[in-house]
């Protein structure tokens with residue numbers, strides 16, 4: 464049976480008088496791509512920020528396994544197996560692809576004193592970087608300067624950097640943004656491969672891609688979940704059609 468790796472219950476986040484997410488619950492399960500879709504401003508990125516520990520919720524609880532991580536800061540969540548990618552690329556452009564991954568691995572390392580060693584001497588970080596690049600299909604780009612990669616490969620590198628920290632839960636905020644059709648296909652293949660070992664939360668505007676790759680879809684409007692189910696159920700949900708998909712679907 465699939466394993467629930469993260470459970471968020473009744474999450475609410477307000478910014479002043481605005482309720483950006485309102486009583487949202489979801490479970491992320493190993494072997495599952497769980498997409499969250501919704502119109503602009505629906506609260507998708509806020510949800511990812513709350514789950515990742517970037518901002519605290521006003522209400523609700525987040526569990527990873529048996530741990531209540533609601534109050535945990537980001538680094539502790541990362542060490543517990545949470546990886547996150549952002550809407551914009553966050554790589555170090557002047558370093559090589561491998562160095563980017565190695566630094567990500569080392570930053571997640573629990574041994575503080577190893578910061579005083581040159582990163583290149585850290586065997587564990589090097590092998591974590593090798594593994595992450597292989598998983599992300601970037602092993603042939605290891606020695607390239609990251610800033611010279613194509614846009615799609617940069618996004619792949621971001622995911623590789625996240626994989627270098629050995630996450631079990633991956634929170635991906637618009638990994639397909641700005642990609643051409645070939646790059647999109649490569650990324651979707653990568654997500655399909657990664658889901659076997661991970662629980663993936665996918666925020667994405669590319670509806671065709673979402674309906675192809677997602678196992679479960681949560682639909683948000685104005686901070687509230689209006690539907691939740693498999694792609695067929697969501698496609699045929701009258702409320703979703705009216706509120707979100709409109710004539711496009």
Ligand SMILES: Nc1ncnc2c1ncn2[C@@H]1O[C@H](COP(=O)(O)OP(=O)(O)OP(=O)(O)O)[C@@H](O)[C@H]1O
Pocket residue numbers: 478481483501502503504505506507508509510
């Ligand atoms: N730091 C903030 N301070 C104040 N309001 C915010 C903040 N972050 C988000 N919001 C507001 O919260 C609401 C939800 O925003 P959010 O970015 O989560 O939506 P989204 O679904 O990710 O949108 P998009 O698809 O455009 O990225 C919006 O009304 C937004 O203006």
